[in-house]
Amino acid sequence: MKLPIYFIITLLFLLLSCKFMDNKTDLLANYKWKNRILVIFSDSKDNSLFQKQLQLFADNKEELKERDLIIFQVFKEEDTEKGITPHQKSISSFDIEQLKKRFDFSFGEDKNKFTVVLVGKDGETKLKTENEILTLEKLFGTIDAMPMRQSEMKKGKN
Template sequence: METYRIIFNLLFIMALQGPGAAGQPAPHQPSNAGDVLAPYRWSNRLLLIFSEDTNITDYQRQVSILQSDQMGMADRDLVFFRIFPDEGYTPDNDALTPAQVTALRERFDVGTGFTVILIGKDGGEKRTERKPLTLDQLYGTIDAMPMRQNEMKQNP
């Protein structure tokens, strides 16, 4: 379990630093132009973070909030995508194709500005906000979900 936590923390930090971090080459682009969220269904909850760029205060605040409780995110199987007007990144820090970015923006009807969207393990949209979600708001929404209730009973 400790190895899992170390690996998760390293991946989380790399994702926050962006492509090319720590001297690593920029990540490869996924070849699947289809539903980029599908591989996460039934295994992860997703937070889609849409922003004009990384310098937007709301974006920086949301990332800081998420970074402050990596263990809580791991416990809830929560990972996040970062999506900008012309680029985006998966939770594994793989670059999204322009077609995938466009498809996500159209699918969730995201215009300009900052938006966060919580997606449940079932692939359904659970919450949408135009301001950063606090951990209380985020975890409150997740912990009220029936699937999460079952997870907490199985792994107290």
Template sequence: MKQGITLIILFMSMMTLNGQPLAKHQWKDRLILVFSNSPGDSVATEQLERFREDTAAVKDRDLLIYRITPAMVNGPGGQQETTSEWFYKYYRVGKDEFNIILIGKDGGEKLRSEQLIQPEKIFDLIDTMPMRRAEMKRDKQGSKQ
């Protein structure tokens, strides 16, 4: 039984961002990855617009958003050097599919959807995470001082 648990922990640790194009974000940022088949994809554009409507909530939760198409990776700093091929393979997304994936600060995948999703659903999920709860507690204590 101990060996099985050890293997699960080892596997989970391999699924984090260490050594990958997004490793610089681990333990600092939460990520939203929006995959679509083209930059003009209306579903992806609508999803991104929903996040733009509540930039304060996005910023408060340390969320950074990446738009990924077969031709490009467009992140918070503009177009990225990394090719999109890595993202499609690593996250097992078809190049003709819409997907939205939430990555936690620990580098683990927290949510995946093939349909548009309300940002509030993602915000609510993040707010239940232990790291986020600690952040909110710390922020609340800081505002009392």
């Protein structure tokens, strides 16, 4: 009789531990409920779409800030995959692989060379564009239509 109870408690502990570990290994988990996230994938740091997208965002920092947007960049440099966090820190190879897997991106000749993904504060993918610039109209239109953003605007947070 005691054996099944110990087994159930141990199993429950292991399941909860795995769930806790998943959040620790998810690079984006720290931003859940705090920020909306843009993940930009590019086959090269010199890709013209990548450069134009970054410039568009740089030119509109205040609008991005109002919407609690932060940007992660993942790109290839020579034969190495690299990533940069919103705080200009390097992203580990493990985290790059996790991001690629989560958002179904692959660096390869037959694959997309440029992708932008919008992740909502709830951690879910809200928008994905491939091989084209994500316009501010599309980005802000998507965000501003979200219930959480509507609530933020009503509370006076631009």
